[in-house]
Amino acid sequence: MTKTPQQFVYLLIHTWAPVIDKQNWAMQKAYMSVLNDEIERLTPKQFAQIFPVTKEYKGRKYGNKDYYTVTDWISENIGWNKKIPNGIEFLMEYLNRDVQFATVQVMHILDTFHQRQTGQDMLTAFFEPQGIHIRHINSDLGEGGNGNEG
Secondary structure (H helix, E strand, O other): OOOOHHHHHHHHHHHHOOOHHHOOHHHHHHHHHHHHHHHOOOOHHHHHHHOOOOOOOOHHHHOOOOHHHHHHHHHHHOOOOOOOOOHHHHHHHOOOHHHHHHHHHHHHHHHHHHHHHHOOOHHHHHHHHHOOOOOOOOOOOOOOOOOOOO
């Protein structure tokens, strides 16, 4: 049975996002690409039917994302009935627990891709040109380390 774009996006976010980090590198890259392409087949209205914007309302008061900032961003940048032009950007601007988890997974894949291409993670690449040194802690305590190495 063929899935609709909405059903496919639901599966990609709700079912695949929790396990994508356990897949091989080729599968992770494919996941990110397919997720982006499938989201771009939807309008924000269709996307919100499967993943409603979280009903949090005090974001502007505290400088956080909330229902109003998300819906305003969609209205100003896309429109509710036009196709989503950039799936990954849309995920980053959206407010929904499942979507945010998938976004973190995508960011991890992007960081891994960047690290494979340049030899350094995105955080280090962002801060070093600004003269800010990032200290990495060895979390696996490998090679006899105590976890405090830089």
